[in-house]
Amino acid sequence: MKILELQDVKKTYRSRGIETQALKGVNFSVDEGEFIAIMGESGSGKTTLLNLVATLDQPTSGSIILEGQNLAHLKEKDITAFRRNELGFVFQTFNLLDQFTNRDNIYLPLVLSGVRAEEMKSRLAEIQDQLMIGDFVDKYPYEISGGQKQRIATARAIITKPALLLADEPTGSLDSASADAIMRLFTRINENAQTILMVTHSLRSASYARRVLFIKDGIVFHELYRGEEDQEAFMERIHQAQTVLRKKVLA
Numbered sequence: 001m002k003i004l005e006l007q008d009v010k011k012t013y014r015s016r017g018i019e020t021q022a023l024k025g026v027n028f029s030v031d032e033g034e035f036i037a038i039m040g041e042s043g044s045g046k047t048t049l050l051n052l053v054a055t056l057d058q059p060t061s062g063s064i065i066l067e068g069q070n071l072a073h074l075k076e077k078d079i080t081a082f083r084r085n086e087l088g089f090v091f092q093t094f095n096l097l098d099q100f101t102n103r104d105n106i107y108l109p110l111v112l113s114g115v116r117a118e119e120m121k122s123r124l125a126e127i128q129d130q131l132m133i134g135d136f137v138d139k140y141p142y143e144i145s146g147g148q149k150q151r152i153a154t155a156r157a158i159i160t161k162p163a164l165l166l167a168d169e170p171t172g173s174l175d176s177a178s179a180d181a182i183m184r185l186f187t188r189i190n191e192n193a194q195t196i197l198m199v200t201h202s203l204r205s206a207s208y209a210r211r212v213l214f215i216k217d218g219i220v221f222h223e224l225y226r227g228e229e230d231q232e233a234f235m236e237r238i239h240q241a242q243t244v245l246r247k248k249v250l251a
């Protein structure tokens, strides 16, 4: 079953009389239960793509079909409900609220959905150790580092058990041990049938995915499936593909 389909998606930004074509016709689909990494150089359109799927912005043309629903045909209130019930996000900016403790930031989406306090506690307990957030979960966001904020933001995104998890550079601010811990957690989430779409610059993080999409100048340029390969072999293949693709562009 397809959870997501993009058909000829284009996005042009217009600001101060300047037009930037960030996406020039993106086509791909995602089956339920996939774990996909999106790679591409800075400015290639990765965040734009994720924001469109996250329903935070609309394409200039083309269709985005999420769980069988064309987003362009949904009313704003249905989109809000959809976002809350089906999607989880980890943004580059984290979007944590400084007036709440980290714990309350993590609980916030559950509070909004009316989940009981006991249930919130037990859900946090399931992920707290792997995210290594126990020591600062009762501090405030302004009291912790960028990498620690990233892990709190990740906890908030996954605590609702979203059908589709969208993550923009979820390991961007982390050392390699913390990055590996997050990627192992993503793998566990994915094994529980949740779908993941993750933007990353990290070869190592990408090698945890089952498929890698390469985006270049606003289009999907290439893709790799992991198949039966182990992570090391897949990482090597992603690296080779990157090198070849870069050369092709320069040639």
Ligand SMILES: Nc1ncnc2c1ncn2[C@@H]1O[C@H](COP(=O)(O)OP(=O)(O)OP(=O)(O)O)[C@@H](O)[C@H]1O
Pocket: 013, 014, 015, 020, 021, 022, 040, 041, 042, 043, 044, 045, 046, 047, 048, 049
């Ligand atoms: N709000 C905006 N207004 C105008 N142009 C924008 C806006 N957001 C992004 N762009 C432009 O669209 C293009 C794609 O940007 P995007 O942020 O999607 O790239 P990216 O691949 O995520 O880059 P990075 O890896 O650096 O985060 C870039 O040329 C960027 O300058």
